[in-house]
Structure formats: structure tokens, C-alpha cells
Amino acid sequence: MEWERKTWGASVARQCGLYNPPMSHPTLLPLLAIAALLSLATAGVLLITGQAVPQLPAHLAFALGVMPLILAAMSYFVPVLTRSGAAGVAGLWPPLLAWTGGALAVFSFASDFSPMLLSLAAALGGFAALSLGAWSLDRARHMFGPRHRGLDWYLAALGFLLLALLAVLLMPLFPAQRNALRLFHLHANLLGFVGLTALGTLQVLLPTCLGQVDRDAALRLRRDLKWAVAGALLIAVGASSSLPASASVVAPALALLGTGLYGAVVLRMLHAWYSRFGRDLLLLHGAAPSLTAATLGLLGMLALGAAHGVGWLPARPAVAGFVVAFLLPLVSGAAAHLLPVWLRPGVQGPWHQALRGKLCRWGGARGLLLLLIGLLITLV
Numbered sequence: 001m002e003w004e005r006k007t008w009g010a011s012v013a014r015q016c017g018l019y020n021p022p023m024s025h026p027t028l029l030p031l032l033a034i035a036a037l038l039s040l041a042t043a044g045v046l047l048i049t050g051q052a053v054p055q056l057p058a059h060l061a062f063a064l065g066v067m068p069l070i071l072a073a074m075s076y077f078v079p080v081l082t083r084s085g086a087a088g089v090a091g092l093w094p095p096l097l098a099w100t101g102g103a104l105a106v107f108s109f110a111s112d113f114s115p116m117l118l119s120l121a122a123a124l125g126g127f128a129a130l131s132l133g134a135w136s137l138d139r140a141r142h143m144f145g146p147r148h149r150g151l152d153w154y155l156a157a158l159g160f161l162l163l164a165l166l167a168v169l170l171m172p173l174f175p176a177q178r179n180a181l182r183l184f185h186l187h188a189n190l191l192g193f194v195g196l197t198a199l200g201t202l203q204v205l206l207p208t209c210l211g212q213v214d215r216d217a218a219l220r221l222r223r224d225l226k227w228a229v230a231g232a233l234l235i236a237v238g239a240s241s242s243l244p245a246s247a248s249v250v251a252p253a254l255a256l257l258g259t260g261l262y263g264a265v266v267l268r269m270l271h272a273w274y275s276r277f278g279r280d281l282l283l284l285h286g287a288a289p290s291l292t293a294a295t296l297g298l299l300g301m302l303a304l305g306a307a308h309g310v311g312w313l314p315a316r317p318a319v320a321g322f323v324v325a326f327l328l329p330l331v332s333g334a335a336a337h338l339l340p341v342w343l344r345p346g347v348q349g350p351w352h353q354a355l356r357g358k359l360c361r362w363g364g365a366r367g368l369l370l371l372l373i374g375l376l377i378t379l380v
Contacts, residue, residue, distance in 0.1 A: 029076060029342040032069045032095060033335040039065030040328050047320035048377060054316060056109040061323050062189060063102035067125065067161070069331070070197050071095040071132055074154050076342075077201070081148040082139040090135050097128035115172050122168035125161070133158045149221035153200025156229050160192025163236075184240035190322060191262065192232040195298065198330055199228060199265065202291060206273060209288040209337045210280055216272055224265045231265065234258025239309070252309050259306045266299045282364065287356075289364030290333030293371040297325030300371070304378045317378045325374020329367035336360045 043061035046052045075091030078084075101124030108117040133155060140147045167185040171178050203221055207214040238255030273281060273292065281292040301322050307313045336359035340352040 028092065028095065029069075029072050030339055032072050032099070033331070033339065033342075036065040036069040036331055037328075037335065040323055040331060044320060044323045044328065047323065053109060054319065055113075056106065058186075058319050059102065059105045059109055061327065062194070063105045063121070063125070064099065065102075066194060066327060066331070067102055068095040068099040070157075070194070071098050071128060073201070074132060074136070074158075074197070078136045078139055078151065078154065081151045081154075082136075082143040083145075084139050084143060091132075094128040094132040094135075097124050097131075101125040101128065119169055119172065122165040126165040126169075129158045129161045129165070149218055149225070150200050150204060152225055153196055153221065153228075156225060157193050157196040157200070160188045160196065160232060164188035164193060180240045182240075184236050186319075187236035187239045188232070191235055192229075194327070195232060195262070196228055198294070198298070198326075199269065200225075201334075202295060203269065205334060205337070206288050206291045207277075209286065209291065209333075210277055212277065214272065214276055216276075220269060220272065224268065227261045228265045231258040231260070231262030235262065235305075255309050256306055259302050259309075263299060263302045266295060266302070270295055270299070284364045285361050286363050287333040287337035287360050290329045290336070290360075290367030293364070293367030294326050294328075294330035294333060297322075297329060297371045297374055300375050301326060301378070304375070313378070317380070321374045321378030323374070324377060325371050328374075329370045332370075333360075333363055333367060336363055 040061050043057035043065070046057035046060070047054065072091075072095035075087045075094060078091070079087055101121040104117050104121035104124070108114045108121065136151060136155060136158075140151055164185045167181040167188070171181050174181065200221065203214070203217040207217065234254045235258035238251045238253070238258060241251035241254070270292075277288070280286075281289055283289050301318065304313060304321065305318060308315050308318060337356060339359060340355045341348065343355075344352065
């Protein structure tokens with residue numbers, strides 16, 4: 001634990017720009033970040049207006065927008081977490097494979113729902129996740145000292161992505177279980193892959209945006225991963241279970257238990273932030289308030305998901321709410337802070353500060369607005 005506390009400041013220093021690993025492909029992350037924001041915005045509009053079948057905007061947001069960006073961000077942060085060199089070509093292929101798979105999935109839902117295309121898309125995404133996970137573990141094996149706990153969150157998230165994509169591959173083989181597999185795929189993606197990645201990154205990224213250090217973050221990362229993983233898995237299993245009527249109460253109970261475990265992790269992080277950073281989280285400008293709004297959006301969607309689980313709310317608006325209340329403030333806030341570093345890696349100077357100031361202007365107000373709109377969409 002003491003080692004984690006000592007190395008935590010070094011990790012934050014790297015991400016604050018005092019040191020940044022050289023990027024072999026510096027244009028990939030900015031392009032994927034912009035593409036993800038466009039995909040999320042387009043998907044949000046389509047989901048709200050109902051101008052397309054729900055699967056199309058959902059996969060436009062997650063498969064084509066978020067998944068490649070997350071894998072690219074992981075390939076950027078893993079060298080920081082393992083105190084190693086730049087990712088190189090090994091870090092380039094996973095997000096490109098994921099983007100190709102996402103494009104195939106979107107094309108399938110935009111045309112004829114081809115099972116072959118969907119299976120190929122899932123296979124490409126799975127191969128991307130496997131290759132990135134193997135590369136990350138190899139980096140961890142050769143690093144000096146114990147592994148950074150943030151890496152464990154990334155590996156767990158990749159595991160959920162593999163499970164979610166496996167569900168897609170199983171759908172043609174078990175058509176009677178297609179709906180259950182679809183629901184597992186959805187929840188494992190949203191709360192397992194996307195949620196765990198976000199929670200593992202935010203523990204470091206938000207203090208970085210404020211130029212401060214959260215010395216308890218390493219401890220939370222170490223203690224809370226098992227509860228977040230258990231919560232996400234229970235929600236995915238409970239939401240997708242096809243049990244007989246005599247045992248119909250079991251599935252909602254599992255999902256509610258998972259919601260409690262997962263929500264406790266989010267609440268613990270929010271409480272720690274407020275205790276340490278206070279009003280800095282509530283400013284009109286900056287990336288940190290936008291990230292705070294995204295975290296509140298995740299917590300709100302968990303609560304509304306529980307309401308859906310007991311039959312109080314319909315399910316369909318929840319995906320749109322998740323995109324607007326959580327993903328849009330998350331990606332926009334993170335991109336606003338990190339884009340200057342991605343565009344010009346290395347020690348930060350006046351150019352980075354000026355661009356970051358422009359990108360983060362009204363970040364808090366924007367995040368709050370997206371949070372309120374997303375929650376309202378889910379409730380109405």
C-alpha cells in the first residue's frame with residue numbers, strides 16, 4: 001500500500017503533463033475522440049427522436065464511437081500505468097480492429113441485420129480486446145515494482161467486453177435464448193466494459209484535471225474493484241435471466257443486489273471527491289465538473305435502472321439517457337483535458353494551457369445540462 005501511495009504522485013505527474021510517454025501515432029486518439037463525440041451526439045438524437053431502429057443508434061454510440069476510443073485510451077494509459085515506453089504498433093491495432101468491427105455492426109443494423117456481419121463484427125472486437133489484454137499483461141510482467149491497480153480495472157473491463165461479444169456469437173447458436181443474450185450483452189457492455197473503464201480512469205483523471213492529488217485513490221482502486229465487478233456481473237445476469245415463473249423473483253433480486261454493490265462504489269468515489277475537492281467540482285468551467293456530472297449521471301442511471309427492474313419505468317429510454325447523462329459529459333470532459341496532450345505530447349506549455357482553457361470553457365455548465373437532459377429523457 002505504501003508503494004502505491006508513493007508511485008501515485010508519479011502517475012499523476014505523468015498525466016498532468018510533467019511527463020507523457022511519446023505517442024507513436026499521435027493523430028489516432030484525437031480522431032477517435034472527435035469521432036466518438038459525433039457518434040454519441042448522433043446516436044442521442046436518433047434515440048430521442050426514434051428515427052431509426054434502436055439497435056442502430058445504440059451501436060453507433062457504443063460499437064463505433066466508444067469502444068475504439070476506450071481501447072485507444074487504454075493503449076495510451078497502459079504505458080503510464082506500467083512505467084514503460086510508448087505503445088507503438090501493438091497499441092494501434094486493437095482500436096482499429098474495434099472500429100472496423102463497430103462499422104460492420106452499424107452497417108448490419110442499417111441494412112438487413114445480417115447475422116454473419118454481426119458475428120464478424122463481434123469476432124473483430126473480441127480479437128481486439130484479447131490482443132490489448134495480452135499486450136497489457138506482457139507490459140505488467142516486465143514492469144519494475146508491483147502493478148498499478150488502475151491496470152486491473154482495465155483488464156476487468158476487457159473481460160466484460162469479451163463476455164458481451166461472446167453473447168453475440170452465441171445468439172445464432174441458441175435462438176431461443178437470443179433475448180437473454182441480448183440483455184446480457186447490453187448490460188455487460190454498459191456497466192462492465194464502459195463503466196469499469198470509466199471508474200478506473202476517473203479516479204486518476206479527475207484529480208489530474210484539478211492539478212491535485214487524491215492520495216486515497218490507489219486504496220479505493222484496490223478495494224473497490226471486486227465490488228464493482230461483482231455488481232456489474234450480477235446486474236448483467238439478473239437482467240438477462242430467463243427463469244421459470246416459480247423463480248421469477250430471483251433475477252430482479254440479483255440485479256438489485258448488483259445495483260447496490262455497484263452504486264456503493266460510485267458513491268464512495270463521489271464522497272471522497274467532495275471531501276477533498278469540494279466546490280472545485282461545481283465550477284462553471286473546467287473538465288472536472290463535467291466528469292463529476294458524468295459520474296452523477298452514472299449513479300442516476302443505476303437508480304433509474306433499478307426502478308425499471310421493479311417495473312416502475314420503461315427500458316427503452318434508458319439507453320438514450322445513458323448516452324446523454326453519462327457518456328457525453330464523460331467523453332467531452334475527458335477529451336477537453338487530454339486533447340492538448342494528445343495533439344502535442346511532451347512537457348506542457350502555454351499552448352497546451354490556452355487550448356485546454358478554450359476546450360474546457362463552460363465544461364461544468366455543459367455537463368450539468370447534459371446530466372439533466374439525460375435523466376429527464378429516461379424519466380419521461
